[in-house]
Amino acid sequence: MNNIANYQNFITKAIEDLSLPKQPKQLYEPIHYFLGLGGKKMRPVLTLMGCELFNSDYSIAKEAGLAVELFHNFSLIHDDIMDEAPLRRGHKTVHEKWNSNVGILSGDALLIIAYQKIATYEPSLIGKLFPLFNQTALEVCEGQQLDMDFENRNNVSIDEYIHMIKYKTAVLLGCSLQMGAIIGGSNDKNAKELYNFGVNLGLAFQLQDDILDVYADQNKFGKQVGGDIIANKKTYLLLNAFEEANTAQTEQLNQLADEKNLKLKVEGVKSIYADLNIKAKAELKMNDFYEIALANLKSISISSTKKQPLLDLAHFLMSREE
Amino acid sequence: MNNIANYQNFITKAIEDLSLPKQPKQLYEPIHYFLGLGGKKMRPVLTLMGCELFNSDYSIAKEAGLAVELFHNFSLIHDDIMDEAPLRRGHKTVHEKWNSNVGILSGDALLIIAYQKIATYEPSLIGKLFPLFNQTALEVCEGQQLDMDFENRNNVSIDEYIHMIKYKTAVLLGCSLQMGAIIGGSNDKNAKELYNFGVNLGLAFQLQDDILDVYADQNKFGKQVGGDIIANKKTYLLLNAFEEANTAQTEQLNQLADEKNLKLKVEGVKSIYADLNIKAKAELKMNDFYEIALANLKSISISSTKKQPLLDLAHFLMSREE
Numbered sequence: 001m002n003n004i005a006n007y008q009n010f011i012t013k014a015i016e017d018l019s020l021p022k023q024p025k026q027l028y029e030p031i032h033y034f035l036g037l038g039g040k041k042m043r044p045v046l047t048l049m050g051c052e053l054f055n056s057d058y059s060i061a062k063e064a065g066l067a068v069e070l071f072h073n074f075s076l077i078h079d080d081i082m083d084e085a086p087l088r089r090g091h092k093t094v095h096e097k098w099n100s101n102v103g104i105l106s107g108d109a110l111l112i113i114a115y116q117k118i119a120t121y122e123p124s125l126i127g128k129l130f131p132l133f134n135q136t137a138l139e140v141c142e143g144q145q146l147d148m149d150f151e152n153r154n155n156v157s158i159d160e161y162i163h164m165i166k167y168k169t170a171v172l173l174g175c176s177l178q179m180g181a182i183i184g185g186s187n188d189k190n191a192k193e194l195y196n197f198g199v200n201l202g203l204a205f206q207l208q209d210d211i212l213d214v215y216a217d218q219n220k221f222g223k224q225v226g227g228d229i230i231a232n233k234k235t236y237l238l239l240n241a242f243e244e245a246n247t248a249q250t251e252q253l254n255q256l257a258d259e260k261n262l263k264l265k266v267e268g269v270k271s272i273y274a275d276l277n278i279k280a281k282a283e284l285k286m287n288d289f290y291e292i293a294l295a296n297l298k299s300i301s302i303s304s305t306k307k308q309p310l311l312d313l314a315h316f317l318m319s320r321e322e
Numbered sequence: 323m324n325n326i327a328n329y330q331n332f333i334t335k336a337i338e339d340l341s342l343p344k345q346p347k348q349l350y351e352p353i354h355y356f357l358g359l360g361g362k363k364m365r366p367v368l369t370l371m372g373c374e375l376f377n378s379d380y381s382i383a384k385e386a387g388l389a390v391e392l393f394h395n396f397s398l399i400h401d402d403i404m405d406e407a408p409l410r411r412g413h414k415t416v417h418e419k420w421n422s423n424v425g426i427l428s429g430d431a432l433l434i435i436a437y438q439k440i441a442t443y444e445p446s447l448i449g450k451l452f453p454l455f456n457q458t459a460l461e462v463c464e465g466q467q468l469d470m471d472f473e474n475r476n477n478v479s480i481d482e483y484i485h486m487i488k489y490k491t492a493v494l495l496g497c498s499l500q501m502g503a504i505i506g507g508s509n510d511k512n513a514k515e516l517y518n519f520g521v522n523l524g525l526a527f528q529l530q531d532d533i534l535d536v537y538a539d540q541n542k543f544g545k546q547v548g549g550d551i552i553a554n555k556k557t558y559l560l561l562n563a564f565e566e567a568n569t570a571q572t573e574q575l576n577q578l579a580d581e582k583n584l585k586l587k588v589e590g591v592k593s594i595y596a597d598l599n600i601k602a603k604a605e606l607k608m609n610d611f612y613e614i615a616l617a618n619l620k621s622i623s624i625s626s627t628k629k630q631p632l633l634d635l636a637h638f639l640m641s642r643e644e
Contacts, residue, residue, distance in 0.1 A: 024471060081422075082423040082427065100403075105463055105467055119452045130452070138434045145346040149346060
């Protein structure tokens with residue numbers, strides 16, 4: 001068994017070894033810059049681990065790992081433009097450091113380079129990897145669109161929210177694992193179960209994100225605790241609160257959305273969350289997805305010993321405090 | 323032999339039959355809108371003709387034809403944002419009708435859908451089509467970047483200009499033909515010659531564009547004659563004029579770039595072009611590329627009868643007045 005840092009180092013090295021063109025400078029320099037900003041490389045780590053579940057040599061999944069990481073970075077560059085985000089991983093976003101046009105075109109190029117990595121496999125593997133990657137990529141676009149749509153809607157249902165985070169975040173985790181499994185020689189059934197494991201783990205992870213944003217220990221949390229409340233972000237918690245609230249509480253929540261005193265705002269929303277038992281409800285839903293993910297992993301017909309690293313990773317991800 | 327309208331109708335029908343998703347509306351509606359704006363469908367026509375050169379059934383190249391047409395439309399949607407173009411084919415561009423974010427994301431989705439069309443072929447064909455499509459797509463991005471770079475540079479060489487139009491426009495014509503040839507069962511050598519035919523024809527076509535923009539009959543020309551001169555666009559003609567000009571003429575050209583009286587501006591530049599024999603020089607270069615294209619076509623080892631439609635198309639394209 002490798003620990004996570006081994007896989008991360010392997011992918012970081014692979015990214016450093018990418019021999020991308022240098023010219024035109026305005027096209028490729030932003031790609032070099034953005035790929036150099038770091039990040040946890042969670043998706044390619046999943047690809048390598050998915051491969052290792054069925055094959056002792058995870059290095060054969062390197063190009064697929066690069067594909068999911070490059071795709072993820074493409075989507076971040078374009079999302080940052082759409083969300084007008086000034087910072088990514090503590091550094092200027094591409095459209096801030098250059099401009100939107102540079103962000104659009106270098107993002108496009110990055111997506112195409114991701115496809116070039118898929119194209120390095122032999123035809124019989126491409127036949128399986130390519131449709132999966134396409135489907136996932138399109139779903140990620142749909143997820144981003146839904147996320148933007150939700151900002152302007154006041155009637156987002158909890159089911160719609162789950163669908164959005166599934167597409168925007170979770171399916172790429174499933175795809176990352178399944179591509180690894182395919183390259184490792186898995187049969188279709190096991191590969192699909194591993195995909196489901198990734199999707200459900202991703203959903204649990206995203207709900208945990210929503211919970212931590214409100215209830216994390218500020219000394220351990222990387223972002224501002226309460227940030228989602230301040231931004232009126234329609235999280236699983238807020239949507240649940242609106243669903244459970246009585247008339248007075250609904251009115252209070254609507255008033256708090258416009259509250260200028262941010263401390264009062266966060267405390268006010270948290271007080272309603274407490275009255276409605278929202279944290280426990282969110283944790284219940286998160287654990288539901290986590291349990292389904294574990295059941296998906298269990299149903300894969302391969303020795304438990306080989307599954308242990310993925311089980312450890314899942315446990316590690318779900319016990320984070322930041 | 324089919325006439326061009328047959329192929330165009332075939333592709334128009336195939337686009338109408340695309341069963342794209344309807345939701346999220348903000349993602350897919352702009353795609354439907356943009357694909358409905360028409361256009362000559364020249365690239366997929368080339369794919370069908372490239373296939374028919376080697377196979378009596380051109381319909382097997384339908385999905386590849388869709389891929390190049392969808393890719394072309396993706397690049398137009400994103401280019402229109404970057405160029406701040408208000409109109410495309412006489413209608414509002416996507417970012418004008420909606421906004422830039424909609425243009426970015428629906429363009430991304432369109433690129434992925436283009437890849438989905440490539441993925442419909444059997445693995446052995448994908449093994450050839452996929453790398454060609456990737457390489458071409460990346461070159462088109464590089465061409466667009468170079469085109470934007472040139473706007474801010476005063477020392478663009480003629481070789482750099484040819485390189486830019488090759489990447490921005492010509493390689494996709496070559497790729498369209500070669501994908502058709504591959505699907506039609508061509509050997510690698512013939513497929514590559516057909517690619518070269520497309521690239522050189524594309525270069526000739528683009529130079530013809532530059533010439534027509536200055537010398538077309540306004541009664542037959544779809545755009546404003548002199549539009550490139552008015553916009554100070556660095557065309558093959560202008561770059562040549564700067565290269566050939568003496569000190570006085572260089573100064574005149576620089577002054578004319580700032581001339582507010584557009585009639586005087588166009589006439590002034592045309593007068594220098596006449597003194598320097600620029601039109602004839604551009605026509606010579608255009609014909610060079612055209613002759614190379616014809617030689618490429620000639621070198622393909624297949625009966626002349628089968629090549630006749632492509633020869634007719636080349637002749638048709640090069641004798642346009644609009």
